[in-house]
Amino acid sequence: DRRRMLGGLVLGLGGVMLAACGSRAGAQGSEACVPTPRKIKGPFPADGTNGRPRPINVLTMDGVVRRDIRSSFAGMSGRAEGVPLELELQLVRAGASCAPLAGHAIYLWQNDAAGAYSLYNLPAENYLRGLQAADSDGRLRFTAIVPGCYGGRYPHCHFEVFESIDAALTGAAPLLVSQLAYPDAECRAIYRADARYGESLRNLDRTPLGRDFVFADSDAAGRARQTVMLTRDPTAGYRGAAT
16 A cells, blocks of 8 residues: 555545545535545554454444544543544545535544554553544544654544445445644644643654655645644634545
8 A cells, every 4th residue: 555655546436535625515616526545554553454463453342433532442441641632524425526425434543642552552552543424414523632743754643434334343445545634833833832742843843744755745735635624722622624
């Protein structure tokens, strides 16, 4: 997957994917919803495809279907501390219609404020992983934290799109594997103000979005489409949105 993406290959499966819209879904105009490019899964998916001494699969654990992913579940301990984030994603069909993909599902995972991934760096914890189904408008929500920035990567989260919750839980292949970036200015402000994010600001200085190997193959407009819109909420921390 990594070699193919570094070669600039962008694929879609039957037009079913998270899409970045040149115009909003349902809006008038000639612009269509642009397919979100495939990105590498990364080394820490916990979706049954890797792990030592045997594959790790969080999708087989009771309780993985959940909105709030900050705490561990299924008998594991620990809670991810950091700046709260209410993240809303919308799934729409790529192309001119931008039709919402009701009932499709997203499995989302990310690192914590210190840059660690549960079940790998932290084998006794499984936080910051969860599965949600889209509503009739193709929308779904996760309560998480703003991720930290670890060495060699720009701030991001990972996701897989499935045809349904059942498809994800029963081992069906995802329709799309990709990643979303977080905006530079907001991340800098968070990292500068919150000691829980450790070396995140220094790591961000070393790896800006344009140098990140996952996003560097896109032009500026493409990277903007793959970046979560982040706004500060005085009571809830931050709110994020991506289509």
